[in-house]
Amino acid sequence: MSAKLQQVLDQISRDMHDSHDWGKVASYIPELGQVRPDQFAISVATADGDMFSAGNASTRFSAQSITKVFTLAIALGRAGDQLWRRVGREPSGTAFNSIVQLEHERGRPRNPFVNAGAIVTTDVVLAGREPREALAEFLGFVRAAAEDDDIHINADVARSETAHGHRNFAHAHFLASFGNLKNPPEKVLGTYFHHCATELTTQQLAKAGRFLVGSNTFPHMVSLDRVRRLNALMLTCGHYDGSGEFAYRVGLPAKSGVGGGILGIVPGKASIAAWSPGLDRNGNSKLGTAAMERLAQEMDWSVF
Numbered sequence: 001m002s003a004k005l006q007q008v009l010d011q012i013s014r015d016m017h018d019s020h021d022w023g024k025v026a027s028y029i030p031e032l033g034q035v036r037p038d039q040f041a042i043s044v045a046t047a048d049g050d051m052f053s054a055g056n057a058s059t060r061f062s063a064q065s066i067t068k069v070f071t072l073a074i075a076l077g078r079a080g081d082q083l084w085r086r087v088g089r090e091p092s093g094t095a096f097n098s099i100v101q102l103e104h105e106r107g108r109p110r111n112p113f114v115n116a117g118a119i120v121t122t123d124v125v126l127a128g129r130e131p132r133e134a135l136a137e138f139l140g141f142v143r144a145a146a147e148d149d150d151i152h153i154n155a156d157v158a159r160s161e162t163a164h165g166h167r168n169f170a171h172a173h174f175l176a177s178f179g180n181l182k183n184p185p186e187k188v189l190g191t192y193f194h195h196c197a198t199e200l201t202t203q204q205l206a207k208a209g210r211f212l213v214g215s216n217t218f219p220h221m222v223s224l225d226r227v228r229r230l231n232a233l234m235l236t237c238g239h240y241d242g243s244g245e246f247a248y249r250v251g252l253p254a255k256s257g258v259g260g261g262i263l264g265i266v267p268g269k270a271s272i273a274a275w276s277p278g279l280d281r282n283g284n285s286k287l288g289t290a291a292m293e294r295l296a297q298e299m300d301w302s303v304f
């Protein structure tokens with residue numbers, strides 16, 4: 001498999017670099033608006049313990065919403081199934097930052113991956129502590145999963161988002177008005193903006209995602225039962241209003257972020273990280289998605 005996998009990745013990377021339309025980088029976080037769109041990287045960590053990459057696989061990018069998978073794993077570890085009283089498990093059919101559903105559904109976000117849901121899971125991770133302690137636990141989890149301590153939060157990106165985060169402030173105060181935040185909204189958001197601002201390379205992200213593969217060879221950060229459920233949520237909700245399209249085209253559980261990263265899981269086999277900063281209209285990486293679709297087809301990887 002190894003020789004073929006490397007060839008496939010190299011070919012995909014060449015084809016992506018020939019692309020004429022890289023999509024648009026997120027500009028609502030000004031710091032992310034500075035990133036050059038014509039970049040691409042892909043890495044695969046296999047269950048045999050190997051790592052394959054192509055493109056700019058050692059360039060760090062902003063993980064953004066991909067970190068919601070890690071905070072969800074930590075929140076489930078803390079609150080168990082009690083978490084589901086505060087967050088739903090259904091696809092939203094709306095944008096990641098849409099606020100309309102929240103009033104209809106009385107402050108219980110549809111799922112843990114839309115912003116409102118992730119703000120609630122961050123509230124659970126915060127658990128009455130100072131943001132710095134919660135962030136230390138979060139970074140500790142990501143670093144342990146990746147077996148790499150050289151993973152950090154970019155404070156400039158967090159500051160940039162805080163200064164322009166009016167929608168997320170609206171979400172947090174709205175949640176608080178329904179009694180669905182236990183910590184002060186400012187502290188929850190400070191923690192949220194910082195975990196979103198974590199920077200990784202595709203190699204580091206593919207390694208960090210191995211705990212979701214559910215293979216004996218990988219770190220057991222959470223139980224197999226929980227791994228399956230996290231994957232179910234990634235498949236149904238991981239790409240917001242583009243989740244159905246992603247499941248149709250790629251057929252793998254995955255989580256995207258507005259930094260242009262995608263973490264995809266081939267259960268029992270591999271963890272994949274793709275990155276290209278240009279986004280489609282749902283805020284998911286345009287070429288990252290195209291690359292994952294190609295890879296899944298060529299390797300015959302699908303959960304179906």
Ligand code: GLN
Nearest residue numbers: 064065096115196257258
């Ligand atoms: N930090 C970003 C936000 O809250 C994350 C969004 C995303 O990656 N989809 O808007």
